[in-house]
Amino acid sequence: DRNPLLIVNALSKHFTIQQQKIIRTNYLGLFYSMSALMFFLFVAGTAINILTIACTIQYKKLRSHLNYILVNMAVANLIVSSVGSFTCFYCFAFRYMALGPLGCKIEGFTASLGGMVSLWSLAVIAFERWLVICKPLGNFAFKSEHALFFCSWNRIATCIVCFARYIPEGMQCSCGPDWYTTGNKYNTESFVLFLFCFCFSVPFTCIVFCYSQLLFTLKSAESASTQKAEKEVTRMVVVMVLGFLVCYMPYASFALWVVNHRGQTFDLRLATIPSCVSKASTVYNPVIYVLLNKQVGLWGWA
Numbered sequence: 052d053r054n055p056l057l058i059v060n061a062l063s064k065h066f067t068i069q070q071q072k073i074i075r076t077n078y079l080g081l082f083y084s085m086s087a088l089m090f091f092l093f094v095a096g097t098a099i100n101i102l103t104i105a106c107t108i109q110y111k112k113l114r115s116h117l118n119y120i121l122v123n124m125a126v127a128n129l130i131v132s133s134v135g136s137f138t139c140f141y142c143f144a145f146r147y148m149a150l151g152p153l154g155c156k157i158e159g160f161t162a163s164l165g166g167m168v169s170l171w172s173l174a175v176i177a178f179e180r181w182l183v184i185c186k187p188l189g190n191f192a193f194k195s196e197h198a199l200f201f202c203s204w205n206r207i208a209t210c211i212v213c214f215a216r217y218i219p220e221g222m223q224c225s226c227g228p229d230w231y232t233t234g235n236k237y238n239t240e241s242f243v244l245f246l247f248c249f250c251f252s253v254p255f256t257c258i259v260f261c262y263s264q265l266l267f268t269l270k271s272a273e274s275a276s277t278q279k280a281e282k283e284v285t286r287m288v289v290v291m292v293l294g295f296l297v298c299y300m301p302y303a304s305f306a307l308w309v310v311n312h313r314g315q316t317f318d319l320r321l322a323t324i325p326s327c328v329s330k331a332s333t334v335y336n337p338v339i340y341v342l343l344n345k346q347v348g349l350w351g352w353a
Contacts, residue, residue, distance in 0.1 A: 079146075081320065082222065086143035088327060089136050096132025096333035100125040103337055117179060124172035128333040131165035134158060135225075136330050142224035159217030159226035166299070166329060167250050169336065173295060174254035181261035185268045221323030230309040243310045251303040258295060287339075294339050298332035301325035 103125040107113045138158040142149050150158070181187065216229040230243055302325035309317075 078222075078320075082143050082146045082224070085222070085224070085323065085327065086140050089140035089143055089330070092327075092330055092334060093132055093136040093140055096128060096136060096330075099334060099337045100129040100132065104129070117176065120172050120175055120179070124169050124176075125337060127165040127168035127172065128336060129165075130161050131169075131330060132333040135162035135165065136333065139225045139327075139330070143222070146224070148219045148223055148226070155219055155226040156217045159228065162226075162326075162330065163217075163228060165333075169332065170250055170254045170299065173291075173336070174257040177258040177261035177291075181264055185264050187264075221326055222319050225323070225326050227326060228306070230306045243306050247303055247307050251299055255295060255299075258292065262292070290339055294332075294335060298329055298336070302329045 104122055107118055107122050135158055138150060138154060148155050217226045218229045219225070220227045220230075228242065228246070305322065305325045
């Protein structure tokens with residue numbers, strides 16, 4: 052009589068046929084609601100990121116070093132929305148991983164790849180603003196060559212890192228790295244700790260440090276225009292940091308909790324939330340970093 056949505060996070064075992072029937076029958080509303088959400092993220096995320104890429108290609112004045120990084124992030128978001136969000140929409144509609152093991156691996160790989168590329172793009176955007184405004188390296192200029200080098204390194208490194216084992220997670224309609232299996236050849240514990248440090252903690256630390264230094268620099272200036280810019284930048288920085296945390300903190304925290312609490316049960320509905328929230332970043336990250344920043348002039352203040 053145990054709630055089938057509570058499972059033990061030990062081995063990546065499939066549900067029994069009876070449990071699958073209970074879940075698919077009793078939680079129709081939840082599955083279809085998640086399918087509708089994923090469809091929205093697929094449509095909105097794909098459209099806004101294609102628009103970002105198309106505008107950069109069409110208008111030469113947008114082909115700056117900073118916009119190369121924004122395009123790099125837009126391409127990563129496009130991969131997540133067009134593959135990851137669409138796959139989840141399709142599978143939630145059928146209430147199981149309808150695309151099979153290969154589809155699971157593709158969805159898990161593309162979502163992880165896009166997420167890591169996007170994370171590091173956000174960190175490098177903050178680093179670039181720190182170099183331009185605070186000038187810690189004197190007259191050093193962050194040029195297009197540096198941006199292109201980062202984009203190339205970012206893609207290659209994340210492709211290598213993302214070669215991991217992917218299994219269904221949450222309501223079994225999306226896939227992610229195997230946080231659950233212990234003591235096997237995949238070294239999942241080490242992989243999770245590496246991802247938490249390298250793909251969450253380090254980028255987040257970089258973002259907080261660079262933007263805090265940027266604010267200190269603006270605060271020390273005395274002109275009225277600079278003080279006005281300080282207020283605008285402060286508001287935007289708060290939005291950026293909160294957006295980063297909302298995007299990736301739930302997923303990173305959940306993965307770390309699973310690794311450090313072997314054998315404890317958790318609700319599959321709650322386990323589904325972090326993955327969906329991280330995919331929502333494909334919509335509101337472009338809004339924050341591309342659309343809103345044009346209004347407050349954060350990228351143009353230097």
